Amino acid sequence: MSFGERLRERREQLNMSRRELADALGVSVSAIGNYETGVSAPKEEVLLRLFDCLQADPNTLYRDHFRGGKNVMTHDEQELLDRYRSLSAVGRDTIRSVMSALCAYRDEIEMARPLVEERRIPLYCSPAAAGFAAPVFGEDFDYISVSGDVPPAAEFAVRIQGDSMSPWIADGSVVYVNRDPLQIGDVGIFCVDGGMLCKQYYRDPLGTVYLFSLNRARADADVVLTADSGQTLISFGRVMMHRLPLPGKGKK
Structure with missing residues (x-):
């Protein structure tokens, strides 16, 4: 009872x-x-x-x-x-x-008692060319509130424009990024000679860096930087997503 x-x-x-x-x-x-x-x-x-x-x-x-x-x-x-x-x-x-x-x-x-502090991270959101992350860091961003479904380690977000990373990263979608060191096969946010890109990272034993488009129909948007190219490469962080196979034989 x-x-x-x-x-x-x-x-x-x-x-x-x-x-x-x-x-x-x-x-x-x-x-x-x-x-x-x-x-x-x-x-x-x-x-x-x-x-x-x-x-x-x-x-x-x-x-x-x-x-x-x-x-x-x-x-x-x-x-x-x-x-x-x-x-x-x-x-x-x-x-x-x-x-x-x-x-x-x-x-x-x-x-x-104080409420749990709202979690906010910067979202970089200015327009950029197809396949590029937006924008140059330190400029044009808004703070956004993030909920529990956003990875706790995310430090900032970037809005991607273009189709070179589809279907895994669609045109106009937002990716979450942290500043962990990149590993082979990671997708990262890069600055190459002043241009911002979102690409998959690979470095061969000779020091050549390959930045691949996930959309292999847009292989024309790949970037290759040899050790003696003289080009400037800066990595801003790792996109927080599962690692995908690298394109090309031997790059796994």
């Missing part, structure tokens, strides 16, 4: 209506109905008055509802209840007032 069922049974044993019990507790009749049907439970300050009104031991009402049928009250809790019951009506009212004040103070403390 549940707490609500025992409550109703004890109320009926005392020939007490829901209205009478509600008036004695200072709650609505619908609240009593909710207690008895299990829709809601009495607040702490109401429970003590409830036990008094029903002339019932808490363990009787809660038996078989919690802890596999064992008493729900510890020895210390039972002792406190016994002391409460030994007080006069004025003393009980004082205890209830103190309890209400403490509960209100607890609620104020909970409400005053």
